[in-house]
Structures are given as C-alpha cells and as structure tokens.
Amino acid sequence: MKNGLIEPSRSQWSSPAFLVPKKGGKLRFVIDYRRLNQICIKDRTPLARQEDLLSSFQGMKWFSTVDMAWGFWGVPMEEDSKQYTAFVTPDGLYQWKVMPMGFTNSPAIFTRLMHMVLAGINWRFCLVYLDDVIMFSSSFAEHLEHIEEVLSRIVQANLSLKGEVSVCKNRSRVPWSSS
Numbered sequence: 001m002k003n004g005l006i007e008p009s010r011s012q013w014s015s016p017a018f019l020v021p022k023k024g025g026k027l028r029f030v031i032d033y034r035r036l037n038q039i040c041i042k043d044r045t046p047l048a049r050q051e052d053l054l055s056s057f058q059g060m061k062w063f064s065t066v067d068m069a070w071g072f073w074g075v076p077m078e079e080d081s082k083q084y085t086a087f088v089t090p091d092g093l094y095q096w097k098v099m100p101m102g103f104t105n106s107p108a109i110f111t112r113l114m115h116m117v118l119a120g121i122n123w124r125f126c127l128v129y130l131d132d133v134i135m136f137s138s139s140f141a142e143h144l145e146h147i148e149e150v151l152s153r154i155v156q157a158n159l160s161l162k163g164e165v166s167v168c169k170n171r172s173r174v175p176w177s178s179s
Contacts, residue, residue: 001094005073009095011086030102031087037104045108053127053134060136062143066150068114069160071131072106075099075113117157118150126150 001007015036019027057063068074077085077096085096085103099106107130114128122128125146126135135150137143154161 006094009086009093011083014086014088017087033102043105043108045112062137064135067162068131069162072099
C-alpha cells in the first residue's frame, strides 16, 4: 500500500495469499490465482519465439538490454477489473491497483503494451521479450541513437527501468544465448 500498488477491497472475489521461501532465505509474496485463471478468457497475444529473436541479430555488432522495473506493476488495472484481483491476508482483503503477477493474462497484456510503446521500431532495432528490451545495431553511433529512441519512448510511456543496462560488442554469440 505504501507504494500505491494495492488498496483495501470489498470484493466478493478472493484468492489466497502466502509467503514462499526463495533461494537465499528471503520470502516471496505469492497469490494463488489458479481458480481465477481457470475461468478467465485467455488473451492470445503471442510472445516472441527465441528463434525469431536470434535470427534478427544477424550482422549486428552492438547489443544492449534493459530490464523493465516493476514490469506488470507498471500497468494500471481497469477499475471494473480490480475486484477480481482481490486476495486475503491476516490483515484483511486487498486488491491490486496495477496488474498482478500470477494472473494468466499478465504476460500477454504487458507484451502488447510494450509493442505499442515501441511501435515502428520493434523488430527494426529493438525487440521485446517478456520484461526485457533488446537493442541491436551495426555501428556504435547508430546504437547510441537506438538506445536514445528506446529510452525516450519508455519515459514517455511513464514506465521504469531497472538500474542496469547491459552492453555487448560483436560477440560470436549474444550474451543471453544458451548455446
């Protein structure tokens, strides 16, 4: 609530919330949306295939990646939909003001948003994969222009990035490749 992500709810819906241990001993807050996800109409926005992403990099020498901060939480929920995101805790019932993690349509909705933000340049010199934006160019000067354009659009859309930008020059394989 301090960050403006959730609010008290009076919804007739609720999903259980609990804490799950992560590696390293920290706890992760999780909401079990399985029942809600079973009855939702699925958003069929396709995610990019890794093979298509990798084939776009042919002949490119400069690569940068940025990771969206807060990812799904950068997408406000429609007022009528908030009630369905309600979850119960020992302190009461709350609902999301932003798109929650664990909701079946969250990845597709976020992907569509990023495609709208990067319309006209997506697949030309940048690609979206979940909450990452990958930029690629054949020269350093061109790469700086591409980074500026992508970052400008992200700022205009009022979205946030994590604090790191990864830059890689002319490797035999891109840094995120599994081969």
